[in-house]
Amino acid sequence: MSPFVTVKDEGGGKLSAVPYNVAFKDDMTSVSLSLKKAAEAIKSPEEAAFKTYLLAASQSFLDNNWQPADEAWSKMNAENSKWYLRIGPDETYDDPCSRKANFHVSFALINKGSLAWQKKLDPLKNDMEKAIAAVGGKPYKARDVSFHLPDFIEVALNAGDSRPPHGATIGQSLPNWGPVANEGRGRTVAMTNFYQDADSKADHKTQAESMFCADTMNRWVENEDARLLDTLLHEASHNLGPSHEYKVKGKTDDQIFGGPLASMLEELKAQTGSLFYGEYLLNKGVLDKALVEQSHLTFTTWAFGHISNGMRDAQGKSKPYSQLAAIQLGYLIKEKAAVWSPEKMAANGKDKGCMTIDTAKFRAAVPKLAKTVVGVKARGDKKLAEQLVKDYVDGKAATDLHKIIAERWLRAPKASFIYSVKVD
Ligand SMILES: [Zn+2]
Secondary structure, three states: OOOOEEEEEEEOOEEEEHHHHHHHHHHHHHHHHHHHHHHHHOOOOOOOHHHHHHHHHHHHHHOOOOOOHHHHHOOOOOOOOOOOEEEEEOOOOOOOEEEEEEEEEEEEHHHHHHHHHHHHHHHHHHHHHHHHHHHHHOOOOOOOOOOOOOOEEEEEEEEEEOOOOHHHHEEEEEEHHHHHHHHHEEEEEEEEEOOEEEOHHHHHHHHHHHHHEEEHHOOOOHHHHHHHHHHHHHHHHHHOOEEEEEEEEEOOHHHHHOOHHHHHHHHHHHHHHHHHHOOOOOOOOOHHHHHHHHHHHHHHHHHHHHOOOEEEEEOOOOOOHHHHHHHHHHHHHEEEEEEEEEEEEEOOOOOOOEEEEOOHHHHHHHHHHHHHHHHHHHHHOOHHHHHHHHHOOOHHHHHHHHHHHHHHOOOOOOOOOOOOOOOO
């Protein structure tokens, strides 16, 4: 069934499909009109691509056909527009059955910093695909990859599904359906202006000090580049190696693993890919050692944050990011790259029990982790996937540590965002 229809209960057990533009006619007509007005206000030829998208989106809000809007949208980029806008129904996370797309809008200024990364990484894309295919092993074979590396954006307005009560999406690849998605012509963005206000930074440091031992904390700095690099490589990794459409013996990941486990594994692949490509780019001389080592600590605090949110929601639905963070941290502990010392005091001098990160062992663990994770997807290895969850998400040692992480991490207030961008 289409992601763009609602299901109406007609009574007597009869269900019918009602397209969004019928079910939400008044709201959608009003949005359509606003988009048209915005398009008409644009007079400068430099923003022609933006104007075309506004008009196409305006039409899609009337006829519920999102393909022409996606086509116009895919033609916008960091070089032909100052702005990033996405408006329409996209993600299904909030639908209980993960089937129906929710409406959202993200309006942002494009940060040209991403162009430098794109130039560095564009020539390496096919080689990056070969590297991940090799580490995952048979039967997966490297394919010809074509995808856009993420644009960096500074969000000025998030609304609807893009504006949850707490937190915000920091990376997104769209659209989810249709020819633009299937032909690799979609766009990926990394949101760069969240968690950057003074309060968020101070809270984050306090959190890190409550978990790391002093020797590790001494190496930790709030590093914006490490964070952006991680988001960039995570999003790029969704396009590399075995993805959702890859089949083992004719079966997709959904069919092999089941929806929730398949989603978690795809995210686990992307986040493992981020670590893996950090090493890869360091070996290629594209990244410097200090940045990659810094990114290990940034990754670890990122994992603490997701682990502190719990492994499942109130309905028992798996949280993919929390579970993948637990698997990665558990794996690093197994490899002694992350060491928990129950008797040592944390860097804040107040909490007993703290974590040390061993840089050399961390670096050695990354390719092994990639071999395990990408291998699971390459072979459709459900048994090993379930074992990873059993050991690192639900195992006794893991859950004991998760409780400590949650208790310390959740002392800090949840971040709220300052949606501010500097236009000139
Ligand atoms: Zn992802």
